[in-house]
Amino acid sequence: MLTTGPRGTKDILPDISYSWRYIENIIHELCQQAAYQEIRTPIFEHTELFLRGIGETTDIVEKEMYTFTDLGQRSLTLRPENTAAVVRSYLENKLYATLNPAKLYYIGPMFRYDRPQAGRYRQFHQFGVEAIGAKDPSIDAEIISLAIQFFQRLGLNDLTLQINSVGCPVCRPIYREKLQAFFKDKLPSLCKDCQSRYERNPMRLLDCKNEKCQELSQGAPHIIDCLCEECNDHFEKLQGFFKAANIDFIINKRLVRGLDYYTKTAFEIEYKPLGAQSAVCGGGRYDGLIEQCGGQATPAIGFAIGLERTFLALEKQNLLPPKDDSIKIFIAPIGEKAKEVAFRLVYELRSAHISAETDYLDRSIKAQMKSANRYQAEYVAIIGEDELLNNQVMLKNMKTSEQELVSIDDLKNKLVDKAGEKKND
């Protein structure tokens, strides 16, 4: 127990943490270029926020939240997603006063009590983007294109963009009734899950993977054919933007989202080779959420990308950049006295922003050379008795094996010069 992390969590070890930085850098750069600003909210919030924001009957809220009571008897919850929290912050800090639309993004851990499986963890990371304050389909198009550009920059191909519209408070209730009417007499033949969906969220009946249900749902009305004029117009215009920019998409009439707050545009980006957990990005418009959270009615849209899943896809396609830990110089002291000099040198070199490492295990010179090699050090500076006496080091170029005696005081400059010489070549 003491030596095992909690179920569904994963350590990000040194052999992979550099790739996280790689992805994070791409995110920051992309968002900056698209005029999105980073927001960092707490990883826990009042439970109430998620109950109201995500929807009390959603799976996430019903059985996947890490909820606890703090010492002040507050019910808090580790965020299972971040849209509700961003909206909360938007309202609390009155961001509408300075940013309009507020274009925000975040990267961070989310928590859901789910059965772990490939691409599904209890603590996982999302990169998400939210644009609050604009209702025009052009911002829908921008948001979605941003997700696509993110994957493009990583070099990922074979992704499919699926879009749909889930309607609004005007057209959805009407559609819902139609749908229930359609399934009414089929109800006893549906699977158990679908029977409960019938009342709670009939739209989900359409994306059940059960064969029988699929069969029975043939011919069911699709929301997309029942949209009100406004929603229909929105959806048409969105497609127009994609066509104008040559962005491929598929209309998936059965696509619905699992969180209650979605309206109009819903979309998903899928990377099929991932298996059961193939959705790498999901998002949509949530025009009702801000009001639901106590603000003025404000339109908004956003998405979240699962970073662990993105990693799986990158690994599958061999797109992770090679790791580079190489250091400039390894200082190899021989003997106690030399260790002090080595320490001083390492300290000074690092102060000059030169990467330097030394030995801490009193290893033989031979072993130190080996370890310098493993660090892919460009140089090794050996400090033995003779060098010590003359205030010098034996500087060895690990590539050419050339050696020369260099005064300790000149070492720093020497390394800088050498870097310069290289550039001139």
Next chain:
RNA sequence: GUGGCUAUGGUGAAGUGGUCAACACGGCGGAUUGUGGCUCCGUUAUUCGAGGGUUCGAGUCCCUCUAGUCACCCCA
């Protein structure tokens, strides 16, 4: 939450109930005096996910638990 499969050292793994738990990689040490990458040599699991049981004897059979994995579900 449900079902299937799996579980041996730092890693990849062999091991059909019975001598010291193969082998490979990695790590460490060495191949004469203070020098790496190649090669060679030595060394590296009182122990087989945890706990019970069957047996004269279990890594090998049974049960429980835990974890991983795949599918359902859900979603990113």
